[in-house]
Amino acid sequence: MLLIISLIVFLPTLGALVIAFMPSKKDENGVNDKENQNLLLGATLVVGILTFLLTVVAFLFVGESKFSVEVASMQHAFSVDWIPSFDIAYAMGIDGISFPLILLTTGVSILAILASWSIKKHVKAYCILFLLLETGMIGVFLALDFFLFYVFWEVMLLPMYFLIGIWGGPRREYAAIKFFLYTLLGSVLMLIAILMIYFNSDLRLLDTAIRSDLINQNVISASVAETVANATEPVHTFNLVALAELAQTTDCFSAELQWWCFLLLFIGFIVKVPSIPVHTWLPDAHVEAPTPISMILAGVLLKLGGYGIIRICYPICPAGGLELSYLVVGLGVVSMVYGAFAALAQTDFKRVVAYSSVSHMGYVVVGFGVWTMLGNGDYWRMGITGAMYQMIGHGISSAGMFFMVGIIYDRVHHRNLDEFGGLYGLMPKYTALAMGLFFAGLGLPGLCGFIGEVLVVLSVWRFSPLLAIISASVVIFTAGYILWTIQRVYLGSEYKGPHAEEIRPVNSREFSTGAILLALAIFFGVFPNTLIKFMDKTVDKQVTSLNEWRLVYEDDLAQAEQTEEADQLAPEQDDDSDQLEQAHSEDETVGMVKHLGVVLINKLADQ
Amino acid sequence: MEATTDFYQLIDALKADSANSLGLFMPELTLSVFIALFLAVRLITSKLDMFWVALAGAVVALISSNPLQLCEGVLQSEELFTGLLVHDGLTVAIRSILMLFLLLFLIFTKISGVPDKEDGADVYSLVFGSTLGMCLMASANHLLIVFLAIEMASVPSYVLAGLIKGRKRGSEAALKYAIYGAGAAGVMLYGISLLVGLTGTAHLPTVALSLAKVIPAAGLGEQAVLCLAAVMISVGIAFKLSAVPFHFWAPDVFHGACAEVNAFLSVASKAAALALLLRLAVGLGSVPLINEIEVPQTKEVQSETVLSEIVTAQMVALEGDKGDVDSAGQIDSSADDRNQEAVVAYDSPIELKQAQDEALTPVRNFISLLIAFFAVLTATFGNLAAYGQKNIKRLLAYSTIAHAGYMMMAVAPLMVMLGTNNNAAEDAASALIQYIVVYVFLNLGAFAIIAFLRNYVGSEEIEDYSGMVKNRPVLVICLALIFFSLVGLPPLSGFLGKFAIFASLADGYTTTGSSVLLILLLAGGMNTAISLFYYLRVIKTMVMGEPNEEHHLGDRPVGNIEMAYVILVTIPTVFLIVCWQWVAGFADEAVKNFIS
Structure with missing residues (x-):
């Protein structure tokens, strides 16, 4: 499995290497001639398709490496010692959470390459950077080692910076550096949390049965297991699965540590999602980025944040997740509302779509955050499934929406909503595609956006009815800005803006790209189970084990409270208790601050 | 009768000691021989290009410092020359790094054409002399040697800073450097004399032993004197490290001197100063195991x-x-x-x-606080001051300052964990060595590219690099990789160095709960994020700026040799992550017996 999975991750990099040695014919402005452009982008397309095919064939058709929907834990995992000094392993694997996202990544990449023929300048550099970006994205979803995860996470930054900064719109440099800086700040916080978790972990504490399970699944390597067996000092680990087991079955991460690490990791991830209040890079980046990069950005990059929350934040820092659940859901709901209102106020076509992303990704955060034990955990399960579905659905619909914006921008070179209109008559095929995709974004039943949204909104009811009412009402605002946008752009009697003479019907490349996206949007809207069956078992397992952990945790808390009360009834006379009391009161202060934070957030969310 | 026997015993012991010591002192001896050769050969013939002699010298020195002995097994710590120097893994590692750097540096100067054939002998003897001093810094075991080594490394650097004759800025830089250096050295010597006066010895392990005796009984006055001595000694090292607030010379010297000299100053000098910092901090903060010291018969x-x-x-x-x-x-x-x-x-x-180490706890805490203070200040100030720079060499001077700050951070957790958790303390020292290894290639590469671009464009102003990617894509891509590596972005090597240091900070914080280390960790993280701006600005100008045709006035084109060299030094930056265990293993071996 090592070979196949590594090949999937690094095939784009190999492709980039090959393309680096291809000829590049440019005039003095850096514009490639037509043939050369076709050659380079064609080669990129081949690499993209090969990667996609490899994923599909390996995981869906070949018996040995087939992804089994019946297995909840990691499949086809492998782990090779990489930097033993820091217990870092080259470990990868797939499960129900990552598998759909990998398909999404490789799929959307192909469509984005198809949309790249609008790139005329420095095509070779563009292709190389694009493929490096793809390696980073696939790698994040496959990595099972926290260090490896972080490396892939950061690998995406550089290509993205240059892709926006060189091929973007007029304010590209500003947008690119803003994107870079926000993500870097988030990931530095993440790095601190990673190190804290690493140094508190101790594989020796892990139950032998669980440990041998992990070894059987190849999640941790045999040599590590041997080290653990002979160790006299703590054996730290970066392994994500082992860390999750440690957090849920042992007490090597204290509640306070989990609280802080959850917060740091969560900030790192919601920068990517993006959620209020760290979303401001997104509209700028989207507006300035070239169309294919906007598609990648909305279609895949934002999902990385969501993936991080469900793969890392909750399993590894459950206590933090539990205590901060109102913060998570609150931020999600605020993002939904804020994004929708902001989208209503925009006059730039691309900005509307960008803010719709903020709003739609809010559902994802909410879905992951509604941790309630009610209904045997069914509501949280529903929330997570909905959020996962929303990630895929939004990946398709938002990529489609940006592509639609890109098509019209290539023709009339402006995006001012007030200067469109009447496109229905001029570009009928295009308008049909666009309406379909925009309705998918709106969440119309029968299209991919609906399933995720409805599952998430339903799950919020049992968490907080008030938040549920707010989040349900967002659907109305969403309908508002999308219908209004459709009206201003496509309907009306005539086109009012500049460059009317350049409006021409879509060509076959554009049509097929859009049609594939629309077909997917319809398919996933009508047959949700094709997707849900992949993630069902894994989500189920995660929810069950986290709820089991929660029962134990809350029991412990209740017991601790009882002993505390008992202590208060019989005050100790011991001289030594002075220090203890002091430490205790410090604990209390921290607890109070936390409690205050939660209350404050509740208040805010309620308002 | 007895006195005579004693005398002969002493002589015999000294003879044996010297013979043994000279064997382990080969790299330094090689350097000395070649310095003499440079001066002598010129008397015989003026036709020979001294570069080839220097190259031969560097190769011989690298071979004789034999970095591979680290892989062969654990090196015992051995005192040389009656305890003046110490030979252990750290000595070997730093010496090997310095010699490797010297080799790469010589090739670089040959390609870039500075110094020319006439100046060759002078410059190479200065460079070799300075390197000799740095080797001594890395192996110093005696406060007197500490001082001598620093001077030996510094004095040739003062001259090197004014290498290009007739350039006003260069001469000014050299003068400034010399005056600052003299001042710092004076203060340091005063600090050393205070310490020696209080402890009655200058031999580092004995100083530590003596401190362990003095500290528990020390009154306020003695404590104050000890603190003063520590602060004064740290001034001397801070000067060599260009740590804030003793960094003022760095931007001016870097601006005035040529890029080749900058490469030498920013890499070799930093590496040696950090090794010395390790030696002093650990030497003063812990006592050696006595039976180990007495075992060698060569002991005086x-x-x-x-x-x-x-x-x-x-x-x-x-x-x-x-x-x-x-x-x-x-x-x-x-x-x-x-x-x-x-x-x-x-x-x-x-x-x-153990009991003695415990008595030294205040010393360790004080040193770690002192270093943490310098580190935070240096990293933050260096990064902030780099923002406004228009000249690439000034910018890199501040970047060098900031990186000195990051590297010093590793010593704080080392001192905190020393004595209580020696394994973790060794990891911290190892992290520092890993960072140094990475850093050698990064700054050498950066200054090489700057020198080649200077030859090509005839300018070192950042704005004149505008649109350079269209003319010299390979150089710009390599510089971009090096700069992003300096920021600390994975998968480039700079990240791994930073990761190692941050890891030891986090380790120190989790095991001891020292809030100073947490502050260092946060400061390091934030500094990483803010340093992005100024590196990125240079890359942005080169990649996204419009080319400025007027400025391409340089006399030497950037040829294939230049490109090959740049690619050679950039390769480790990109690919070290694949085989990082080699670097980590090398560093681990280097510090294995460093902390007894």
């Missing part, structure tokens, strides 16, 4: 007696402490009575060492 007899005397007195004092901390005065008077007891109490040297 006198010093041995001094040591054993102190050890005995030490045992007494400590035993007294265990009994009653407050009555320090009483202990001295009743020392004789307790002598017997004390020896019994500490029959195992390890136990004694």
Whole structure:
């Protein structure tokens, strides 16, 4: 499995290497001639398709490496010692959470390459950077080692910076550096949390049965297991699965540590999602980025944040997740509302779509955050499934929406909503595609956006009815800005803006790209189970084990409270208790601050 | 009769010691021989390009420093020349790094054409001389050698800074450097004399032993003097490290001197200064295991007696402490009575060492605080000051300052964990070595590219690099990789160095709960994020700026050799992550016996 999975991750990099040695014919402005452009982008397309095919064939058709929907834990995992000094392993694997996202990544990449023929300048550099970006994205979803995860996470930054900064719109440099800086700040916080978790972990504490399970699944390597067996000092680990087991079955991460690490990791991830209040890079980046990069950005990059929350934040820092659940859901709901209102106020076509992303990704955060034990955990399960579905659905619909914006921008070179209109008559095929995709974004039943949204909104009811009412009402605002946008752009009697003479019907490349996206949007809207069956078992397992952990945790808390009360009834006379009391009161202060934070957030969310 | 036997014994011991020491001193000897050769060869013929002699010298020095001996097995720590120097893994590692750098540096100067054929002999003898001083810095075991080594490394650098004759800015830089250097050296010497005065010795392990005795009984006055001595010594090292607030020379010197000299100053000089910092901090903060020191027969007899005397007195004092901390005065008077007891109490040297190390806790805490303070200040100030720079060499000067800050951070957790958790302390030292290894290639590459671009464009202003990617894509891509590596972005090597240091900070924080380390960790993280701006600005100008045709006035084109060289030094930056275990393993071996 090592070979196949590594090949999937690094095939784009190999492709980039090959393309680096291809000829590049440019005039003095850096514009490639037509043939050369076709050659380079064609080669990129081949690499993209090969990667996609490899994923599909390996995981869906070949018996040995087939992804089994019946297995909840990691499949086809492998782990090779990489930097033993820091217990870092080259470990990868797939499960129900990552598998759909990998398909999404490789799929959307192909469509984005198809949309790249609008790139005329420095095509070779563009292709190389694009493929490096793809390696980073696939790698994040496959990595099972926290260090490896972080490396892939950061690998995406550089290509993205240059892709926006060189091929973007007029304010590209500003947008690119803003994107870079926000993500870097988030990931530095993440790095601190990673190190804290690493140094508190101790594989020796892990139950032998669980440990041998992990070894059987190849999640941790045999040599590590041997080290653990002979160790006299703590054996730290970066392994994500082992860390999750440690957090849920042992007490090597204290509640306070989990609280802080959850917060740091969560900030790192919601920068990517993006959620209020760290979303401001997104509209700028989207507006300035070239169309294919906007598609990648909305279609895949934002999902990385969501993936991080469900793969890392909750399993590894459950206590933090539990205590901060109102913060998570609150931020999600605020993002939904804020994004929708902001989208209503925009006059730039691309900005509307960008803010719709903020709003739609809010559902994802909410879905992951509604941790309630009610209904045997069914509501949280529903929330997570909905959020996962929303990630895929939004990946398709938002990529489609940006592509639609890109098509019209290539023709009339402006995006001012007030200067469109009447496109229905001029570009009928295009308008049909666009309406379909925009309705998918709106969440119309029968299209991919609906399933995720409805599952998430339903799950919020049992968490907080008030938040549920707010989040349900967002659907109305969403309908508002999308219908209004459709009206201003496509309907009306005539086109009012500049460059009317350049409006021409879509060509076959554009049509097929859009049609594939629309077909997917319809398919996933009508047959949700094709997707849900992949993630069902894994989500189920995660929810069950986290709820089991929660029962134990809350029991412990209740017991601790009882002993505390008992202590208060019989005050100790011991001289030594002075220090203890002091430490205790410090604990209390921290607890109070936390409690205050939660209350404050509740208040805010309620308002 | 007896006196004569003693005398002959001493002579024999010295002879054996010298013979053994000279064998382990080969790289330094090689450098010295070649310095003499540079000067002598010129008397015979003026036709020979001195570069080839220098190259041969560097190769021989690299081979004789034999970095591979680290892989062969654990190196025992050995004292050379009656305890003036110490030869252990760290010595070997730093010496090898310096020699490798010297080799790469010589090739670089040959390609870039500075110095020319005429100046060759002068410059190479200065460079070799300075490197010799740096090797001594890395192996110093005696405060006098510390001072001599720093001077030996610095004085040639002052001259190198003014290398290009007739350039006003260069001369000014050299003068500034010399004056600052002299001032810092003076302060440091004063600090050393205070320390020696209080402890009665300049031999580092003995100083530590003596401190372990002095500290528990020290009154306010003695404590103040000790603190003053530490601060004064740190001034000298801070100068070499260009740590804030003793960094003022760095931007001016880097601006005035040529890029080749900058490469030498920013890499070799930093590496040696950090090694010295490690030596001093660990040397003062912990005592060696006594039986290990006495084992080599080459030990000077006198010093041995001094040591054993102190050890005995030490045992007494400590035993007294265990009994009653407050009555320090009483202990001295009743020392004789307790002598017997004390020896019994500490029959195992390890136990004694533990007790002594514990007595040194205040020293370690003070040093770690001092270094943490310098580190945060240096990293933050360096990064902030780099923002406004228009000249690439000034910008890199501030970047060098900031990186000195990051590297110093590793010493704080080392000192905090020393004595209580020596494995983790070794990891911290190893992290520093890993960073140095990475850093050698990064700054050498950066300055090489700057030198080649200077030859090509005839300018070192950032705005003149505008649109350079269209003309020299390879150089710009390599510079971009190097700069992003300096920021610390994975998968580039700079990230791994930073990761190692941050990891030791986090380790220190989780094991000891010291909030200073947490502050360092946060400061390091934030600095990483803010440093992005100024590196990115250079790359942005080169990649996204419009090319400025007027400025391409340089006399030397960037040819294939230049590109090959740049690619050669950039390769480790990109690919070290794949085989990082080699670097980590090398560093781990280097510090294995560093902390006893």
